[in-house]
Amino acid sequence: MTAEPALELRNALRRFGSVVAVNDVSLHVGKGEFVTLLGPSGSGKTSTLRLIGGFEELDGGAILLNGQRIDHLPAYQRDTATIFQSGALFPHKTVAENVAFGLRMRKVPKDEITRRIAEALDIVRLKGFEARYPAQLSGGQKQRVALARSLAVRPAVLLFDEPLSALDLSLRLQLRAEIKRLHDELKFTAIYVTHDQGEAMAMSSRVAVMNSGAIEQIDTPETVFHAPVSEFVYTFIGESCCLPLRITATGVEDRKGETLGLTLGERPGEGECRIYVRPSRLRLTGDAAALPNRLRARIHFIEFLGDVYRYHLKAGALELAADHAGPIGYAVGDVIDIGWRNEDARVFR
């Protein structure tokens, strides 16, 4: 999918004392691609980004930008621009001066700077805010200025360091859509760090799921979601219920040895394993009747989540959660049928 790589990481390594923060990470990012580094805190995603930006030093490997090695260059000589989580706007400069900063440092002629400030602020829809100071802006506006400041210098690659995580939900969704729109329009190359899988899914050309310093899987959002390569990726992308089971010669039991009416599409062989099912894929009551995997479960408690009701269920030693669009007509303590299709479950051991 990538014609010419704009950015390339070759076996990047970064240690903090005895901790390996970035462990042998290799990554190709094509021109115009939007790659997200997704992972829990401490997975090395921010360290990877900081290596690219030049804020951390590489302990091994190489970083190439448009075919040129940049890992020996200080941050101010790299053609990258970062959008920080805090925005990191200069508090003593106006919006226009903030946007102009990178251009002045790159010795862009004055009238060109004026033109580009107007253009950048137009892109992020902040026309008329030129003379304001950062303290006079809201959180969302600050991040838009930060975005404009980075876009204005037209870097080879834009680095996003969890830029939306400090904002409230509605603003986050709004800015997320806006970044997506900008990427579609301007076709910039971007690396986006986040721990929010929704953000990763919505914006990315490709998602790299990171765990303890390494990339577990990198692929399109659809593939990562539907065909996760590891248990970690599966559980990190989206919610799921975990069923610890034991497979014997005669059938499937729970860990207490009780035989269950499960067929399981893929059987990993005898022994202990874990099955995962997403709450949205569990069928309840009548819907479960003809399915190959069925359990009798007691309703433990019910949550109303807005769009759906979430039924927390107990089937013997197993605990499950199932989403249903409306109330199913049963109350806490009732025993109901639940089931799922073979293709809706994943088995890991």
Added chain:
Amino acid sequence: MTPLATVTSHIAERSRQERRKATAPWLLMLPALVIVLIFFGLPTLYMVRMSFNLHVDQRLYVPGFTFEHYVNLFSNPLFTTAILTTIKLALVASLATVFIGYCFALLVWLKPARWRLMFIGLALAPLLISEIAIIFGWWMFFPKNGLLSYALIASGLIRDKVSLMYTEFAAFVGLVYVTLPYCFFILLSIFDGIDKRLLEASADLGATPFKTFREVMLPLTWTGILVAFSQSFIWTMGTYATPSALGPDTLWTMGFLIQEQMLGKHNWPMASAFAVVLVAGVAAVMVVTRSLQTERNSFHV
């Protein structure tokens, strides 16, 4: 009660409340205000009045009104030289203090937090000792048989013992040492208010370390620099013990002359005139530094 009476009583109640609202802050400030006025305002006024009194024979002062002391102050070359010397010494010492304090505070701010406590302890140390004890310390350091002399010989830089005691340099070092901790803490508090990510953002946008300093650090710390300078300057202008104990006999500062007029010559009006000029001079410097603070520099504070 008639309706009209109810309305008027309401209005009266409302205005009473408003008056209470207006007086409340003043009442809260009153204790502090009284202390400031009695212990600082009155003595200063008394000093100003004293500077116009007459000085006859060997009497401390005679009530009266004359400008003679001020005229004397600005016409006697002995006094004008002392004023200039004091200003020069204070200026150089304050600039040096701000420079050293700035570098030190910057270092502490940039270093990882685990070093911080050690540096702060180091900076606090001089504050735990009185100015007199510090002077005794320097007396062990500067003379011919002092630490400095031995250290220089041991390092092979010089062959004969030297004494820097009773030099202007010693006075300068002493002044810097006394004011440095205050300067350091003022600047550190300013640094602590700055988001370190700004340095990264600046580098990220292509600014060299030097440009980052000039475009980001300096404007953001400018207020702190001015405040630190003002306090250093006030201290070094007024201080008496350190320069007289470490400097040469010929180093006549205003502090020294005030002491001499007061205790040696028993000329209270003259000493007061000196003190008034000193206070006015320091106040003028405060006004100037204040005017150098621009509104945008205080945005992050």
